[in-house]
Amino acid sequence: NAGVMQNPRHLVRRRGQEARLRCSPMKGHSHVYWYRQLPEEGLKFMVYLQKENIIDESGMPKERFSAEFPKEGPSILRIQQVVRGDSAAYFCASSPPGNPAGYTFGSGTRLTVV
Amino acid sequence: AQTVTQSQPEMSVQEAETVTLSCTYDTSESDYYLFWYKQPPSRQMILVIRQEAYKQQNATENRFSVNFQKAAKSFSLKISDSQLGDAAMYFCAYRGLNTGTASKLTFGTGTRLQVTL
Numbered sequence: 007n008a009g010v011m012q013n014p015r016h017l018v019r020r021r022g023q024e025a026r027l028r029c030s031p032m033k034g035h036s037h038v039y040w041y042r043q044l045p046e047e048g049l050k051f052m053v054y055l056q057k058e059n060i061i062d063e064s065g066m067p068k069e070r071f072s073a074e075f076p077k078e079g080p081s082i083l084r085i086q087q088v089v090r091g092d093s094a095a096y097f098c099a100s101s102p103p104g105n106p107a108g109y110t111f112g113s114g115t116r117l118t119v120v
Numbered sequence: 121a122q123t124v125t126q127s128q129p130e131m132s133v134q135e136a137e138t139v140t141l142s143c144t145y146d147t148s149e150s151d152y153y154l155f156w157y158k159q160p161p162s163r164q165m166i167l168v169i170r171q172e173a174y175k176q177q178n179a180t181e182n183r184f185s186v187n188f189q190k191a192a193k194s195f196s197l198k199i200s201d202s203q204l205g206d207a208a209m210y211f212c213a214y215r216g217l218n219t220g221t222a223s224k225l226t227f228g229t230g231t232r233l234q235v236t237l
Binding site for chain 1: 124162163164165167211213215223224225226227228229230
């Protein structure tokens, strides 16, 4: 049973480009969460999704950031027109329904904006 | 809003010795979960130990144990018989059970643990 799979592991983008980060949850997990970790800081919640629904996006920046979790395929975190301040590690986690403590994290995607 | 505070940016322990990492939190909820995560240089977030607030007994996982003081809102991690592989960043985290808090973990800023020979 593979864990939470994130790709790419590293992503370099020039300022103004778009970044797409992918997350495949563990088998049987239908809840996906995205977190951002700035250098030397803890993880900060961004968004919580279930299949085809955004449940809580209280941590998402209002502009340029969006997330989806389609019926088929991985969850995608999309950052448009990236800026240097978007450079961070982005983590995805998943959990099964009805188990709020059953969080499993992926290895993260490190985004570098040059 | 819930907050988690880790007041020790760095700690050092000798191999085979015991070290305690501190964590305090603030919440108005009565039921919640508390966690300690380990983040080695590989960046992977590894769950070390979990505590349910309704349980008075402190959680233990092999060499890792917690001292959970609900009234004081304190949740410290004790690592016994420290090993070189324990060197990592350690994050304390909170998860509520109410609508609005159940969907997210709130993390502290972390403690970097060094293990020396």
